[in-house]
Amino acid sequence: MSIADTGEFGLISRVVARLDAGPKALLGPGDDGAVVAAPDGRVVASTDVLVEGRHFRRDWAGAAEIGRRAAAANLADIVAMGADPTALLVALCAPTDLDVAWAEELAEGLAAETALVGAGVVGGDVSASPTLMIAVTALGDLGGRPPVTRDGAQPGDxxxxxxxxxxxxxxxxxxxxxxxxxxxxxxxxxxxxxxxxxxxxxxxxxxxxxxxxxxxxxxxxxxxxxxxxxxxxxxxxxxxxxxxxxxxxxxxxxxxxxxxxxxxxxxxxxxxxxxxxxxxxxxxxxxxxxxxxxxxxxxxxxxxxxxxxxxx
Amino acid sequence: MSIADTGEFGLISRVVARLDAGPKALLGPGDDGAVVAAPDGRVVASTDVLVEGRHFRRDWAGAAEIGRRAAAANLADIVAMGADPTALLVALCAPTDLDVAWAEELAEGLAAETALVGAGVVGGDVSASPTLMIAVTALGDLGGRPPVTRDGAQPGDxxxxxxxxxxxxxxxxxxxxxxxxxxxxxxxxxxxxxxxxxxxxxxxxxxxxxxxxxxxxxxxxxxxxxxxxxxxxxxxxxxxxxxxxxxxxxxxxxxxxxxxxxxxxxxxxxxxxxxxxxxxxxxxxxxxxxxxxxxxxxxxxxxxxxxxxxxx
Missing domain, CATH: 3.90.650.10 (PurM-like C-terminal domain)
Known part of the structure; x- marks a missing residue:
């Protein structure tokens, strides 16, 4: 069954069924926006996009692995700021002939990798597109610590x-x-x-x-x-x-x-x-x-x- | 000049030069993640993607207008939760022959629409892609109010x-x-x-x-x-x-x-x-x-x- 058969909302419900919004989600997928705890009073945010043919090939890796990688690339940016990841949002653009099982496995991979850090997938969007593309935004909490930036290295370090x-x-x-x-x-x-x-x-x-x-x-x-x-x-x-x-x-x-x-x-x-x-x-x-x-x-x-x- | 000529980092620097991280950004573009104020202790987040041929056509609208629309679609989701938008993150996937001036105008449109609500563009990603695609994530602050969800309508309202x-x-x-x-x-x-x-x-x-x-x-x-x-x-x-x-x-x-x-x-x-x-x-x-x-x-x-x- 292709995603053209399920339609936009059918695809969303199948994908969301495989996700977990995680312990930091105060409101998960299904509304205009998600609500995520930001106890520090600041939120760290980062976006990374994976494009088929550039960042992954479907004949080189399974959907679950590609999902894990998409999550990992973004979660790594959050921890590199010294923050604890809290949530992911995922935009999936896919050809209409994509097998819905592929999208479901992608969601399982995203969920599995995100669960490793105690975060969850709280929202996203889907669209038809000639090119398969996964854009992920990750959020994180600094827990009272200053962010660790790129510009603080000192001679002698x-x-x-x-x-x-x-x-x-x-x-x-x-x-x-x-x-x-x-x-x-x-x-x-x-x-x-x-x-x-x-x-x-x-x-x-x-x-x-x-x-x-x-x-x-x-x-x-x-x-x-x-x-x-x-x-x-x-x-x-x-x-x-x-x-x-x-x-x-x-x-x-x-x-x-x-x-x-x-x-x-x-x-x-x-x-x-x-x-x-x-x-x-x-x-x-x-x-x-x-x-x-x-x-x-x-x-x-x-x-x-x-x-x-x-x-x- | 195409974005293949500027390269990834050249494109990023040209785009970032046209953006404003806004008053809520504690750390703007250029690091692994941005840091955005979340004074409420909760953050509202929403992702919307625009794909060329599905959501926009370059012969029907200018780059600045497409940028405004991409921002507007996401900012509208934040205010529909009852929150005040604080920040956008933008992933741009574009063919390598895209004129860099088009990407710059897109950034100007994103910046202009986002400035309307007192927010800013704090981060993003770019990648080559056969299909032109703009994925935006918007963040917002509830200012102490409960989020207004879809499920609260009551008979008599x-x-x-x-x-x-x-x-x-x-x-x-x-x-x-x-x-x-x-x-x-x-x-x-x-x-x-x-x-x-x-x-x-x-x-x-x-x-x-x-x-x-x-x-x-x-x-x-x-x-x-x-x-x-x-x-x-x-x-x-x-x-x-x-x-x-x-x-x-x-x-x-x-x-x-x-x-x-x-x-x-x-x-x-x-x-x-x-x-x-x-x-x-x-x-x-x-x-x-x-x-x-x-x-x-x-x-x-x-x-x-x-x-x-x-x-x-």
């Missing part, structure tokens, strides 16, 4: 990472060459494992800046360096190449450090901390902040690629 | 309307028949005039239910009747047909009451009030709430169309 990098990029390369294994790398591309708890924990520990690594560590830490008016150096010795990644890199003729340092989509969190701080659970040191500008790797300019530009 | 209906539908019919005048009707389609202040005012006056009329009065009041477990009757005598609309209806062979009662996209507000209440400024009585179910016009079933289904 430690650069630290929570979560993993390079896995999704390796999976993407593997899929784009027509392979389906190693499974662990392909799964990482299909559905990131975001270290959600590490974001608020870094905020509580006094992180001076933080960012969600969505476009690659070099590009995203470059944003931090630019915003903070500092230089940032990453140390390759802080990154060990996992065996599966090394094997895949050798087989595909890729430098695994390109995946580790320039690959996006794992939604690791990168942050800077004052010198001498005890890094909170889940964080490890990967570099340092200096006077100057720009990003270096082992104190030298990086000569590989730096990440994604979604128009090129 | 008055049905009232703020703003106008039928104008955008008339404009749409005119444009779809290949005409460009009367200008007032065409302009109404291109850019709705939403009675924003009437929403919070109705909430303060004790409205028992409220809805943004986006799909047509009959369909949207049908949602209120269903959610409230009541019957709603609208009176055609409450609707006078404006001269320009009557002339256009005659010329095009359309019943103007079809536009007035079933036409969407003007984003009027419809609400129910307890009997005997003095309707607040900008509201006029158009019907009544009864025991039973369903929607009638002059106490008879309506036999025309009831509004839009975005998949049919």
């Amino acid at each position: 430690i650069v630290a990472l929570a979560g993993r990098t390079g896995w999704a990029a390796a999976g993407y390369t593997i899929l784009s060459r027509g392979f389906r294994t190693p499974k662990a790398l392909v799964e990482a591309y299909r559905c990131p494992q975001v270290p959600y708890a590490a974001g608020p924990r870094a905020a509580a520990a006094g992180a001076t800046s933080m960012i969600d690594v969505s476009d690659g560590l070099l590009q995203d830490m470059g944003h931090v360096a630019t915003a903070s008016l500092v230089a940032i150096d990453l140390r390759t010795e802080a990154f060990s190449v996992p065996d599966q990644m090394r094997d895949a890199a050798t087989a595909l003729g890729v430098d695994p450090y390109h995946w580790l340092l320039a690959g996006g989509d794992d939604h690791a969190l990168a942050a800077t901390f004052p010198p001498g701080v005890t890094l909170p659970e889940g964080w490890r040191e990967i570099g340092s902040v200096h006077d100057g500008e720009g990003l270096t790797v082992d104190r030298k300019p990086w000569t590989g690629g730096t990440g994604w530009d979604h128009f090129r | 008055i049905v009232a309307l703020a703003g106008r209906t039928g104008w955008a539908a008339a404009g749409y019919t005119i444009l779809s028949r290949g005409f460009r005048t009367p200008k007032a009707l065409v302009e109404a389609y291109r850019c709705p005039q939403v009675p924003y202040a009437a929403g919070p005012r109705a909430a303060a006056a004790g409205a028992t239910s409220m809805i943004d009329v986006s799909d047509g009065l009959l369909q949207d009041m049908g949602h209120v009747a269903t959610a409230s477990l009541v019957a709603i009757d609208l009176r055609t005598e409450a609707f006078s047909v404006p001269d320009q609309m009557r002339d256009a209806a005659t010329a095009l062979g359309v019943d103007p009451y079809h536009w007035l009662l079933a036409g969407g996209d003007d984003h009027a507000l419809a609400a129910t009030f307890p009997p005997g209440v003095t309707l607040p400024e900008g509201w006029r009585e158009i019907g009544s709430v009864h025991d039973g179910e369903g929607l009638t016009v002059d106490r008879k079933p309506w036999t025309g169309g009831t509004g839009w289904d975005h998949f049919r």
Whole structure:
């Protein structure tokens, strides 16, 4: 059955049946707007869009995995501000011949990923469109903490990472060459494992800046360096190449450090901390902040690629 | 110059330069998430998506008008909950050959409409896409009032309307028949005039239910009747047909009451009030709430169309 058969309201009711508005929803889907608790008196909000052919392929990942990824990309932005996610809103644009079961599985994936952080899906919109597209807005609560922005890194700070990098990029390369294994790398591309708890924990520990690594560590830490008016150096010795990644890199003729340092989509969190701080659970040191500008790797300019530009 | 020439970050900086984060933004665009004031301790949130060919045509309206409409559709949802809009987030998906000036004008339209309600555009995302699509999320603050939902209408209540209906539908019919005048009707389609202040005012006056009329009065009041477990009757005598609309209806062979009662996209507000209440400024009585179910016009079933289904 296609979504043309169910119609707009039929699709909405089938999708909403698979969602949970979560504990922070004071009013869930079904009205003009949802009402979400914002006990801090401030709300953190972020929007990320996924377009078929650009950000996902239906032959590379299942609907539930795509739903998880759409949620993860947005939830990661909220925790990267040091906030606790409270709610998602989802706009789905889909061709009228889309199987309604695909939309239902997408909703299940969105719900499952969102439940990981104690949030829920509180609203959204659907429309027919020649291009399949998922736009998600995530909301979060700062719990009395100041937001952790990109512009607070100070010379002398430690650069630290929570979560993993390079896995999704390796999976993407593997899929784009027509392979389906190693499974662990392909799964990482299909559905990131975001270290959600590490974001608020870094905020509580006094992180001076933080960012969600969505476009690659070099590009995203470059944003931090630019915003903070500092230089940032990453140390390759802080990154060990996992065996599966090394094997895949050798087989595909890729430098695994390109995946580790320039690959996006794992939604690791990168942050800077004052010198001498005890890094909170889940964080490890990967570099340092200096006077100057720009990003270096082992104190030298990086000569590989730096990440994604979604128009090129 | 196309957006492929500017690239993702070039486009973002050009668009952001035309936006204003507004007085409620504690942190505007440029980080992983925005931070918006939510003094009430609750936030109202709503998402609406506009897809080219479904919700707008670039040959029927300018980019600034499309931007105003995208903002208006979402801001209307917030005021229909009785809340004051605080912020918008915007996801723009666009073909890579889109002229960057079009995106800049879109941003100017979004900013202008949002400024009407004292809110601002605090964040968003851009992506390349074969289909031009604008997904907007609006946030609002209830100012201590309870949200006005769809399910509170009581038998005996008055049905009232703020703003106008039928104008955008008339404009749409005119444009779809290949005409460009009367200008007032065409302009109404291109850019709705939403009675924003009437929403919070109705909430303060004790409205028992409220809805943004986006799909047509009959369909949207049908949602209120269903959610409230009541019957709603609208009176055609409450609707006078404006001269320009009557002339256009005659010329095009359309019943103007079809536009007035079933036409969407003007984003009027419809609400129910307890009997005997003095309707607040900008509201006029158009019907009544009864025991039973369903929607009638002059106490008879309506036999025309009831509004839009975005998949049919």
